[in-house]
Amino acid sequence: MVDADRTFVIVGGGLAGAKAAETLRAEGFTGRVILVGDERDRPYERPPLSKGLLTGKEERDGVFVHEPAWYARADVELHLGQTAVSIDRAAKAVHLGDGSVLHYDKLLIATGAEPRRLDIPGTDLAGVHHLRRLSHADRLRRVLGALGRDNGHLVIAGAGWIGLEVAAAARGYGAEVTVVEPEATPLQRVVGPELGQVFADLHSEHGVRFHFGARLTEITGQDGMVLAARTDDGEEHPAHEVLAAIGAAPRTALAESAGLELADRADGGGIAVDAALRTSDPDIYAAGDVAAQRHPLIGERFRVEHWANALNGGPAAARAMLGRDVSYDRVPYFFSDQYxxxxxxxxxxxxxxxxxxxxxxxxxxxxxxxxxxxxxxxxxxxxxxxxxxxxxxxxxxxxxxxxxxxxxxxxxxxxxxxxx
Structure with missing residues (x-):
């Protein structure tokens, strides 16, 4: 039976938030657990969005963290399709977009990140995509299938992990793919030029065309549809669809408006947290993509935008909220599949x-x-x-x-x- 004397609120309906809720119950917390998510889908894992789900090798139902009935069994109150618009730290309350107010004893912010937008003409055309949410993946999967059937062209802005994984999926459907990247190799800021060429060769062997040392400057179209993508060196690439894969920005607006300390942009931005994932307010924690931790092992402050950090960071924050002695020092880890x-x-x-x-x-x-x-x-x-x-x-x-x-x-x- 739930003890209504204490309430823990989790803002963010992704993997970090869901695993935090699961850990609170597993560790014996008997108070109210409220999980707020701005998507209508229950919490899901993001790696399949650019991997198995996009390629068609995984079913949609397999991406969710818990089965639908789990939340009722665990007495976790779901507020889906709801946006947290502000935090009143003095009153210890979260205000939602529908006007309702949730009072908390402890609060976890797990709002994640959002895709960076291309700031160029033509991004309002129907064929311009981002990949961050399940709805994005559903749409992009249909688009890639259609491109493959019609010998269509996909232009991808950015040769990072998402850009390369989508390129591989698109080639699997038979679509023509061009990747535009300002650096000299793919993944140069992650694996350096020494290893970037490995990925350039891999994708080139599978028919992907690269245009290095350039950025998109305009997406042209007709009747609302994409026709081509132009770059800053004067080239024009035929395109029926365009994917912006130029990184993600931490969703810090809620924390910033509440006056919580943020990390410097040089450290990746995000909400500044300590080793226990505690923010500058002792009753508010942050985990997942939005959290910028001074890592106890590495000794620097940075953000990690990967599955393992959400999987492990959510539970670590939950234990800290329960008063456990937590020092979150996991070695950062991620994985990728391409062809x-x-x-x-x-x-x-x-x-x-x-x-x-x-x-x-x-x-x-x-x-x-x-x-x-x-x-x-x-x-x-x-x-x-x-x-x-x-x-x-x-x-x-x-x-x-x-x-x-x-x-x-x-x-x-x-x-x-x-x-x-």
């Missing part, structure tokens, strides 16, 4: 943070592990079509010990020995 290439990436190695890249395996065959080092210490590792190595890679990162680079690159030396 027959699968990868896992662990760690944090932004441009300028490392002085050496070591490869173990055969990059030409796309079966290898890449390590980013600084002063002999492993900052990050990415295993490509090599499996069951995440644990030793993360142990190396967590230990901070110097590793012999020659041994690290030698497949004959077991990783477990180097990880200690």
């Amino acid at each position: 027959d290439l699968g990868l896992e990436y662990s760690g944090w190695a932004p441009p300028g943070s490392y002085d050496q890249v070591v490869l173990r395996g055969d990059a030409g065959k796309r079966e290898f592990i890449a390590f980013w080092l600084d002063g002999g210490r492993v900052l990050a590792g990415m295993n490509v079509n090599v499996w069951d190595v995440t644990e030793p890679i993360q142990r190396m990162i967590r230990s901070g010990a110097r590793v012999d680079a020659q041994a690290l690159g030698d497949p004959g030396v077991p990783l477990a020995e180097l990880a200690g």
Whole structure:
């Protein structure tokens, strides 16, 4: 039976919010748990939106975090299709768009991120897309199928993870694909030029055309439909549909209006939180894509926009809300699937943070592990079509010990020995 004396409110109906609600109940919280989401769909996981769901290999029902009946069984009150418009910190209340007010003892903000928009003419045309929500994926899946049947052209702005995963899905349907990217290689700000060429070669072999060193400046159309996409170097690419995949921005408006401390833009923006995911207000927490934590292990403040952070950060915040001693120090982790290439990436190695890249395996065959080092210490590792190595890679990162680079690159030396 729910004890109405205490109320925990979660704003954000994604994976972080849903897992936080689940953890509150699993850890014995008997008060009210209220989950507010601005989408009408119940909480779901986002990786399938650009992977299995988009390619047609996964069913729509498989993306949801819990079955519909779970929320009633767990006494979690769902407010779906509702927007939280403001927080009154003095009154400890959240105001919703329909005029209702939710009073809280503890509040978790898990509002996630939203896709960045192209600030160019033509983005109001019907064939311009973003991919962040389930409704976006539903629409884009239909679009890719139609492009494949009609030999249509998709132009993608941005060669990041979303852009590349959608490119792979589109080629699977038979669509023509052009990717426009201002850097010299795909994923250059994530894996650097050393590894970016691996992904350029992969997609080129599957028929994707790249236009590097350029940005979209205009999308042209007729009768509301897309006809072409122009770039700042004067080229024009035929297009029936355009996807903007130029990154995501943390949804901080609610926190900002409430006067909570925000992270610097140089640190990725977001809501500033401590090791326990607590904001500048001791009764308000933040988790998932919107949270910018000073990481206890890495020692820097940054945001992580990936599934594992939502999966693990939501429960960590829930435990902190319950008064547990929490230090959220998970090694950042994400994964990607593109054609027959699968990868896992662990760690944090932004441009300028490392002085050496070591490869173990055969990059030409796309079966290898890449390590980013600084002063002999492993900052990050990415295993490509090599499996069951995440644990030793993360142990190396967590230990901070110097590793012999020659041994690290030698497949004959077991990783477990180097990880200690």
